[in-house]
Amino acid sequence: MEEQDMFAGQGSAMINEMYQNWFLDYASYVILERAVPAVEDGLKPVQRRILHAMKEMDDGRFNKVANIIGQSMQYHPHGDASIGDAIVGLGQKDLLIETQGNWGDVRTGDSAAAARYIEARLSKFALEVAFNAKTTEWQLSYDGRKNEPVTLPMKFPLLLAQGTEGIAVGLSTKILPHNFCEIIDAAIKHLKGRKFELFPDFLTGGMIDVSNYNDGARGGKVRVRARIEEVDKKSLVIKDVPYGITTSSLVDSILKANDSGKIKIKSVTDNTAKDVELMVQLAPGVSTNQTIDALYAFTDCEISISPNACIIIDDRPHFVGASDLLKHSVQHTKALLLRELEIKLGELEDDWHYSSLEKIFIEKRIYRDIEEQTTWEGVIAAIDKGLKSYKKLFRREITQEDIVRLTEIRIKRISKYDSFKADEHIKGVEASIEEVKGNIANLNDFAIRYYENLLKKYGKGRERKTEIRPFETIQATVVAIANTKLYVNYKEGFIGTGLKKDEFAFDCSDLDHIIAFRRDGKMTVTKVADKTFVGKDIIHIAVFQKNDERTTYNMMYMDGKTGITYAKRFNVTGVTRDKEYDLSRGNPGSKVHYLTANPNGEAESVTVTLLPSSKARTKTFDYYFEELEIKGRSAMGNQVTKYPVRGVRLKEKGRSTLSAPQIWYDDSVGRLNKDGHGMVLGRFDETDRIIVFYKDGTYEVTSFDITNRYDADNVVLIDKFHPEKVVTAIYFDAKNKQFNVKRFVIESQTLKSRYTFIKDGEGNYLELVTLQQEPVVIVRTGKKKTELKEEIVALHETVDITGWKTVGSYLAADDMKELSLLPDAGEDASQREAPTLF
Numbered sequence: 001m002e003e004q005d006m007f008a009g010q011g012s013a014m015i016n017e018m019y020q021n022w023f024l025d026y027a028s029y030v031i032l033e034r035a036v037p038a039v040e041d042g043l044k045p046v047q048r049r050i051l052h053a054m055k056e057m058d059d060g061r062f063n064k065v066a067n068i069i070g071q072s073m074q075y076h077p078h079g080d081a082s083i084g085d086a087i088v089g090l091g092q093k094d095l096l097i098e099t100q101g102n103w104g105d106v107r108t109g110d111s112a113a114a115a116r117y118i119e120a121r122l123s124k125f126a127l128e129v130a131f132n133a134k135t136t137e138w139q140l141s142y143d144g145r146k147n148e149p150v151t152l153p154m155k156f157p158l159l160l161a162q163g164t165e166g167i168a169v170g171l172s173t174k175i176l177p178h179n180f181c182e183i184i185d186a187a188i189k190h191l192k193g194r195k196f197e198l199f200p201d202f203l204t205g206g207m208i209d210v211s212n213y214n215d216g217a218r219g220g221k222v223r224v225r226a227r228i229e230e231v232d233k234k235s236l237v238i239k240d241v242p243y244g245i246t247t248s249s250l251v252d253s254i255l256k257a258n259d260s261g262k263i264k265i266k267s268v269t270d271n272t273a274k275d276v277e278l279m280v281q282l283a284p285g286v287s288t289n290q291t292i293d294a295l296y297a298f299t300d301c302e303i304s305i306s307p308n309a310c311i312i313i314d315d316r317p318h319f320v321g322a323s324d325l326l327k328h329s330v331q332h333t334k335a336l337l338l339r340e341l342e343i344k345l346g347e348l349e350d351d352w353h354y355s356s357l358e359k360i361f362i363e364k365r366i367y368r369d370i371e372e373q374t375t376w377e378g379v380i381a382a383i384d385k386g387l388k389s390y391k392k393l394f395r396r397e398i399t400q401e402d403i404v405r406l407t408e409i410r411i412k413r414i415s416k417y418d419s420f421k422a423d424e425h426i427k428g429v430e431a432s433i434e435e436v437k438g439n440i441a442n443l444n445d446f447a448i449r450y451y452e453n454l455l456k457k458y459g460k461g462r463e464r465k466t467e468i469r470p471f472e473t474i475q476a477t478v479v480a481i482a483n484t485k486l487y488v489n490y491k492e493g494f495i496g497t498g499l500k501k502d503e504f505a506f507d508c509s510d511l512d513h514i515i516a517f518r519r520d521g522k523m524t525v526t527k528v529a530d531k532t533f534v535g536k537d538i539i540h541i542a543v544f545q546k547n548d549e550r551t552t553y554n555m556m557y558m559d560g561k562t563g564i565t566y567a568k569r570f571n572v573t574g575v576t577r578d579k580e581y582d583l584s585r586g587n588p589g590s591k592v593h594y595l596t597a598n599p600n601g602e603a604e605s606v607t608v609t610l611l612p613s614s615k616a617r618t619k620t621f622d623y624y625f626e627e628l629e630i631k632g633r634s635a636m637g638n639q640v641t642k643y644p645v646r647g648v649r650l651k652e653k654g655r656s657t658l659s660a661p662q663i664w665y666d667d668s669v670g671r672l673n674k675d676g677h678g679m680v681l682g683r684f685d686e687t688d689r690i691i692v693f694y695k696d697g698t699y700e701v702t703s704f705d706i707t708n709r710y711d712a713d714n715v716v717l718i719d720k721f722h723p724e725k726v727v728t729a730i731y732f733d734a735k736n737k738q739f740n741v742k743r744f745v746i747e748s749q750t751l752k753s754r755y756t757f758i759k760d761g762e763g764n765y766l767e768l769v770t771l772q773q774e775p776v777v778i779v780r781t782g783k784k785k786t787e788l789k790e791e792i793v794a795l796h797e798t799v800d801i802t803g804w805k806t807v808g809s810y811l812a813a814d815d816m817k818e819l820s821l822l823p824d825a826g827e828d829a830s831q832r833e834a835p836t837l838f
Contacts, residue, residue, distance in 0.1 A: 037159060037164050037173070037311055037312065038151050038311070038312045039159070039311045039312060039313045039318075039325070039328055039329075039332075040151040040152075040154065040332060041130070041151045041152040041153070041154035041158065042154060042157065042158035042159035042160075042162070042164070042329075043151070043152065043154075043158065044086075044164070045076070046072075046076050046078070046082060046083060046086045047086055047090060048148075048149060048151065048152055049072050049075040049076045049083075049148060050068065050072045050076075050083060050086055050087055050090065051090075051096065051122070051126065051130060051152060052075065052148055052149055052152070053068060053071040053072040053074070053075060054068055054071075054097075054120070054121070054122050055122060055127075055131050056071065057071055058121065058122055058127070060121070061121065062098075062100050062119035062120065062121045063119060063120065063121060064115070064116060064118075064119055065084065065087055065115040065116075065118050065119065065120055066114075066115040066116045068087060068120060069083045069084055069087065069115055072087075074141060074143075074145075074146060075141045075142070075146065075148045077142045077143075080115075084115050087115075087120065088103060088104060088111075088112045090162075091103050091112075091120055092104065092106055093162045093177070093203070094203070095123065095125065095126075095158075095161060095162060095180070096122065096123055096125070096126040096130065096158075096162075097120050097121070097122065097123060097126070098120065098121050098122070098123045099118065099119070099120050100118065100119040100120070101113055101117055101118035101119055102117070102118060103118060106203065106204065106246070107204055107240075107241055107246065107247060107272065107276055108246055108247045108248065108272055109246030109247070109248050109249065124458075125454075125457075125458045128454075128457075129154060129155045129156040129454070130152045130153070130154050130155075130156075130158075131152065131153070132153045132336075132340065134340070134343050135153040135336055135339050135340060135343070136149045136150075136152065136153050137149065137150040137151065138150065153336050154329075154332075154333075154336075155333040155336050155337065155450070156329070156333070156454070157183055157187065157325060157326050157329035157330070158329075159175055159311065159325055159329075160175070160177075160178045160183050160198065160322060160325055160326060160329070161177060161178060161180055161183055162177055163175050163176050163177030163178075163200075172308060172310065173308060173309065173310035173311065174305075174306070174307055174308045174309075175216065175307065175308075175309045175311075175322075175325075176200035176202075176216060176222070176243070176305065176307050177200060177201060177202060177203070178198050178199070178200055178201055178322065179201035179462070179463075179464045179465075180458070180459065180462040181455060181459045181462055181463065181464075182198065182199075182201070182464065183198065183326065184451050184452075184454055184455045184459065185455075186198050186326055187326060187329070187330050187333075187451050188448055188451050188452065190326065190327060190330050191330060191444055191447055191448050191451070192448065196323070196326075198215075198216075198322045198323065198326060199213060199468055200213070200216075200222060200243075200307075200466065201464050201465060201466045202224070202242075202243040202465065202466045203465060204240055204241050204242065204243055204245075204276075204465075204466075205227070205239075205240040205276075205465045205466055206224055206225055206226050206227060206240045206241065206242050206243070206466055206467075207224070207225045207226075207227060207466065207467045207468075207469055207471075208222055208223070208224050208225075208466050208467070208468055208469075209222065209223040209224075209225075209468075209469065209470055209471040210222055210468055211470055213307070214307075214321070215321035215322050215323050215324075216307045216309050216321050216322035216325075217307070217309060217319065217320065217321035217322075218307075218308050218309075218319050220306065220307050221304055221305070221306050221307075222304070222305050222307070223302060223303070223304050223305075223471055224242040224243050224302065224303050224304075224305060224466075225242060225296060225301060225302045225471065226238050226239065226240050226241055226242055226245075226250070226276075226301045226302075227239040227240055228292050228295060228296075228301060230288045230292075231279075233288060233752075234281065234282050235279060235280060235281050235282060236279075236280040236282070236288060236291065236292065236295075237277060237278065237279055237280070238250070238276070238277070238278035238280065238295075238301065239275070239276060239277065240276045241276055241300075242300065242301070242302065242303045243303075243305065243466075244303070244305070245300045245303060247270050247272050247276060247278060248270070249300060250278065250299065250300045250301065251268055251270055251278065253298075253299040253300040253301075254268050254278075254280065254295065254299045254301075255268065256299075257294070257295075257298040257299050260483070261481060261483025261484065261509075261510070262294060262297075262298040262480060262481065262483065262509075263291055263294040263295065263298060263299075263481060264282070264283040264286045264291075264481055265280055265281060265282055265283055265286075265291070266281040266282065266283055267279075267280075267281045268280050268281070269281075280295075286481075287707070289705075289707045289708055289709045290479055290481075290707050292709060293474050293478075293479040293707060293709075294479045294480070294481065296474055297474045297475075297476045297479050297480075298476065298480075302471075309321060309322065309325060311325070313328075330447070333447065333450075334443060334444070334447050337443065337446060337447055337450060338440065338443055341436050341439055341440050341443075341446075342440070344436055345433065345436045345437065345440070348429055348432050348433045348436060349395065349396075349433065351429050352395070352426060352429045352430060352433065353394060353395065353396060353402070354402065354405065355422065355425055355426050355429065356393070356394065356426060357387075357394070357398065357402055357406065358406065358409065358422070359419070359422050359423075359426070360387065360390050360393075361383070361386075361387070361406050361409070362409075362414050362417045363417075363419060364386070364390070366383060366386035366387065367383075367406075367409075367414060369382040369383065369385070369386045370382050370383060370407075379407060380400065380403055380404070380407075383403050383406060383407070384398075384403060387403075469668065469669070470668050470669055471669065472666070472669045472671045472673075476511055478707070479707065480509035480510075480511045480512070481509065482507035482508050482509055483509055483510060484497045484507070484508060484509065484510050484528070485497060485500075485504060485505075485506075485507055485508075486504075486505045486506055486507070486508050486514065486528065486541075487499035487500060487501075487502045487503060487504055487505060488502060488503055488505045488538060488541055489502040489503070489538075490503070490537070490538045490539075491536065491537065492536060493518070493533055493534055493535045493536040493537065493538055494531055494532065494533055494534070495514060495516065495526075495531075495532055495534055495538070495541060496528075496529055496530050496531035496532055497510070497528060497529070497530055498530035498531050499531060505541055506542075506543075508528055508543055509528070510528050511528070512527075512528050512543045512544070513525050513526065513527055513528070513543070513544040513546075513577065514526055514527075514528060514541055514542070514543060514544060515541065515542055515543075515544035515572065516534040516535070516538055516540070516541045517538070517539050517540040517541075517553075517583075517592070517595055518534070518535045518536070518537055518538055518539060518592075519537040519538075519539050519591060519592050520535075520537065520584075520590060520591065520592070521557050521582055521583045521584030521590045521591070521592050522535055522580050522581065522582055522583070523572070523580070523581045523582075523583055523633070524578065524579065524580050524581065525544050525572075525575045525576075525577055525578070525579075526577060526578050527577065535580075539592060539595055540595055540597060542597060544572070544575075546573070546574060547573050547574060548571070548572070548573060549571055549573060550571075550599060550600055550601060550658055550661070551571065551572075551597060551598065551599050552569055552570070552571055552597075552598045552600075552601040552602070552603075552630055552657075552658070553569065553570055553571070553572065553595065553596070553597055553598070553633075554567075554569050554594070554595070554596045554598060554603065554604065554625045554628075555567070555568050555569075555570070555583060555592060555594065555595045555596075555637070556568075556592070556593045556594040556595075556606070556608075556623075556640060556645075556648055557583070557584050557590060557591060557592045557593060557637075558590060558591045558593060558644075558645060559584060559585045559587055559590055560584075560587040560588050560589025560590040560591070561585070561587035561588075561589070562587075562642075563642070563644060564639055564641070564642050565593065565608075565639070565640045565641050565642075565645050566584075566585075566636060566637035566638060566639055566640060567623065567625065567628060567637050567638055567640045568583075568628065568631065568635055568636070568637030568638070569603070569625060569628045569629070569630045569631070570583075570630065570631055570632060570633040570635060571630060571632075571633070572633055581633065581634075583633055583634075585636055593645055593647070593648045594606060594648035596650075598654075598656075600656040600658055601630065601656050601657045601658035602653065602654045602655060602656050602657070603624070603625040603626035603628070603654040603655075603657045604625055604650055604651070604652060604653050604654040605622055605623065605624045605625070605626075605651045605652045605654065606622070606623050606625070606648050606649060606650055606651055607620060607621075607622055607623075607648070607649050607650075607651045608620070608621055608622070608623050608640065608641065608645060608647075608648050609645070609646045609647045609648070609649075610641065610643045610644060610645055610646055611643070611644040611645070611646045612646075613644075614643040614644055615643065616641070616643045622651055623640060623648075625654065626654060626657055630657075659683060660683035660684055660685045660688075661674055661683065661684060662674065662680065662682065662683050662684075663680075663681045663682065663683075663684050663690075663704050664676055664677055664678045664679060664680050664681060665678050665679050665681055665710075665718050666678030666679075667679070667712050667715065668712065669712065670709055670710040670711060670712030670715070671706070671708070671709060671710070672690075672704060672705070672706050672708055673706065674706065679718075681704075681718070681719060681720050682720045684704045684720070688704060688720060688721070689701050689702065689703060689704070689720075689721040689749070689751070690702045690703070690704055690708075690718065690719070690720060690721055691718070691719055691720075691721040691746065691771075692710060692715060692717070692718045693715070693716045693717040693718070693727075693729075693766070693769045694711070694714045694715060694716060694754075694766070695714045695715075695716055695765065695766055696714065696756075696765070696766065697729075697731055697756055697757060697758030697764065697765065697766040698754040698755060698756050698757070699727075699746070699754070699755055699757060700752060700753060700754045700755070701721055701746070701749045701750070701751055701752075701753075702751060702752055703751060716766060716768075716769055717769050717770070717771070719771055721746070721749075722771075723745070723746060723749070724745070725745075725746075725771050725773070726743050726744070726745055726771075726773060726796075726801055727743065727744055727745070727746060727757075727769065727770075727771060727804075728741070728742075728743045728769065728770050728771075728772065728775045728795050728796075728799070729741070729742055729743075729744075729757060729758065729766065729768070729769045729808075730766075730767045730768040730769075730777070730811060730819065731758040731759070731764060731765060731766045731767055731808075732763070732764060732765050732767055732814070733759055733761065733764060733807075734761055734762060734763025734764050735761050735763075737813065737814040738810055738811075738812065738813055738814060739767060739810075739811045739812045739813075739814070739816055739819075740758075740759070740807060740808035740809060740810060740811060741795060741799050741808055741809055741810075741811040742757075742799065742802060742806055742807070742808030742809065743795065743796070743799045743800065743801045743802065744757070744801060744802055744803060744804040744806070745801065745804070746804065747803070747804055748804070755804070757804045757805075759807050759808075767819060768819060768821060770821055772821070772824045773796065773824075774794070774796045774824065775794075775795045775796060775821060775822075775824075776792065776793065776794045776795065776796075776821075776822045777792075777793050777795060777819060777820060777821050777822065778790060778791070778792055778793075778818070778819070778820040778822065779791045779792075779793055779811065779812050779816060779818075779819060780816070780817050780818035780819075780820075781812055781813065781815050781816045781817065782815060782817060783815055788817055788818065793811070
């Protein structure tokens with residue numbers, strides 16, 4: 001029995017050891033042979049084998065992909081399906097492979113046609129950077145019948161250009177694609193010892209926020225957005241898709257958000273053809289700005305991507321950043337270029353050696369010395385003897401192989417030998433040798449010229465497609481549409497969306513949090529749910545806004561221990577969800593007499609009535625909350641009366657005790673904010689508005705709602721709107737080839753309606769607009785910049801105030817080269833318009 005247990009234990013240990021070894025072998029195989037690319041050429045094995053097979057087949061013409069798959073199967077032992085998918089993936093990246101036929105569309109998710117219908121060939125770029133049999137390290141293919149490259153001699157950071165993604169055993173890799181031209185610029189900067197930055201660029205276009213990219217290393221993140229434009233007040237158009245998202249999946253995410261009530265739309269139509277175009281029709285009464293934000297918040301119009309650059313270096317996986325990848329590639333390219341130069345130098349040295357040897361052999365008639373020789377040894381000896389006096393002219397020793405090669409020269413070549421041409425050839429070879437030696441000595445400069453040549457030959461049409469810009473953070477709870485109804489049972493203390501038999505409170509979103517106050521002075525914040533108990537005797541509930549410093553609560557309560565009534569004013573800015581907070585002094589029997597929530601800090605006056613049995617002389621008196629300072633929610637408050645209170649009722653509504661909120665405009669994202677980002681526009685009361693002027697010569701008046709969106713690239717001037725202020729505008733009249741100036745007061749003030757205030761016409765554009773009341777400009781005119789005529793014009797003195805539809809007055813001809821607006825003496829420097837130079 002003991003022996004059986006012993007053998008069983010040994011068997012278990014053997015199995016464990018076998019499993020561990022086999023698993024490690026399998027994991028290593030998947031990592032090295034399938035999922036993770038090599039740093040030397042940026043290719044996975046299947047991609048490398050495909051390119052090698054295509055090089056073998058290359059004759060300049062297109063080949064059927066089915067034939068390429070067949071050729072690749074000699075090297076890749078994983079079937080035609082995996083090879084076909086890999087070929088399509090390479091072809092869709094439009095760099096190494098030229099395609100013909102239907103190769104699918106990464107934007108729509110449409111698959112490629114069958115392999116027998118589509119064709120491919122290596123691109124000229126691939127032939128230049130990826131292949132050189134003389135510098136390639138070879139290995140036997142899986143069946144031992146052919147040679148295949150260990151890695152291709154890639155002289156370009158392909159990993160950064162194409163990007164890659166793979167899941168192995170225990171690790172994964174995700175390298176985002178970068179812009180072709182920017183990669184080469186970065187490589188040149190690195191070779192010159194200058195700093196560089198690299199950011200992703202996608203063939204699908206869109207916008208990207210790279211503030212947390214972290215150089216593409218682990219822990220980084222990018223946010224990618226589709227472009228959404230307003231067609232009119234009832235429709236939006238989505239112009240592209242984020243990287244990795246298709247139009248069909250994007251439509252599905254929009255419909256899902258609509259079904260769940262996150263957004264409200266009538267329809268979404270996919271009109272994608274050459275360009276992506278998704279038309280979104282909005283539901284009646286829905287704001288375009290809020291819908292755009294909601295699309296980014298709740299659909300795949302915005303996605304977050306976490307790069308994870310894992311590559312194989314020396315047969316082991318390493319985690320690196322984009323800059324490290326580029327630097328490694330540049331050093332690898334330099335080493336390959338050096339190896340190519342050394343090989344070329346050796347070939348040129350051999351050419352010079354043999355050409356010189358042949359010249360002496362023929363011109364000195366050494367070939368005649370072999371006429372009397374009857375043996376092969378005698379022939380070799382005779383030629384060697386004839387060359388003896390010339391050996392000192394050569395750069396290396398003359399070998400027997402060289403002599404044998406001389407014996408292979410035909411009589412016809414000797415008879416037609418041209419000494420002049422031979423000398424010219426040798427001089428050309430000597431010049432090439434010196435050039436190659438110079439390139440080797442200055443390898444860094446040679447590498448720079450190599451990259452510059454790549455950019456010149458292949459950079460056209462490969463400009464950046466994805467716009468880099470910072471994104472504003474969209475709070476989902478702010479843009480969520482009220483898609484559900486909240487009900488409340490005040491007496492029993494329940495709130496929820498499922499209490500339809502109880503009292504309706506208000507509409508809200510299922511993402512909202514609800515703040516609830518009770519008669520005993522307790523407060524809690526909880527998430528919207530089907531049914532939640534928040535405590536009996538509820539006196540107030542509302543949607544809770546985090547960090548809301550304007551909503552002010554006016555409260556009067558009785559302390560249960562002393563019977564004293566206190567009044568307090570406080571904000572609730574941040575709390576822990578589902579935690580109970582005591583707003584009174586915390587004694588049992590405390591009771592709230594009065595509570596109001598005031599969105600702008602209004603401080604009302606109330607009438608306090610005491611019990612008739614109290615000993616107070618005055619049983620009724622008025623109390624003014626405006627006399628109280630706004631403090632924290634845990635403050636005790638000020639004493640109102642020590643006598644028992646019968647009731648408190650509102651006497652008169654109060655005015656706001658808070659200053660108007662200050663608004664800033666952040667031109668990097670085209671949004672308003674209250675956080676101090678960008679340019680301050682001033683303080684805004686409820687009736688205040690914003691005026692915006694655009695490059696196309698239009699203006700619009702808007703509210704100061706934080707959800708407003710502005711086309712930041714086309715905004716010329718944005719400011720607080722003062723109806724009485726005079727607008728001064730200078731624009732170009734293309735038809736008359738002159739610059740006109742006009743001064744007017746804003747008349748049409750319909751919110752969010754664009755009005756054109758310059759003359760209509762093709763080629764007309766706004767040059768300058770200002771709200772200065774006494775604008776003075778410097779006008780510089782002339783045909784040559786070195787001979788400009790300068791004139792100072794006080795526009796408020798020379799131009800009359802007219803209607804906003806007038807053409808205006810002549811200011812300058814089309815030879816105006818510079819236009820500068822002098823700053824107003826009383827103007828804040830941060831608000832000054834910059835001079836216009838053109």
